[in-house]
Amino acid sequence: MECGINQLKHHRAVACRYDKLALRYEATVHVATIDIWLRSLTKIGS
Numbered sequence: 067m068e069c070g071i072n073q074l075k076h077h078r079a080v081a082c083r084y085d086k087l088a089l090r091y092e093a094t095v096h097v098a099t100i101d102i103w104l105r106s107l108t109k110i111g112s
Contacts, residue, residue: 073102 075081077098085091 074098077101 074095077094079085079094080098083091085094
């Protein structure tokens with residue numbers, strides 16, 4: 067669990083929480099999660 071949170075914190079907007087509205091912050095977390103997931107898929111395929 068901690069590794070996943072650390073991966074999310076590599077995304078600046080998630081770590082600093084620029085968005086003050088909860089809905090926008092949640093969307094930022096979703097985008098960061100999708101980015102991490104897609105990057106892991108490309109590592110597996112290589």
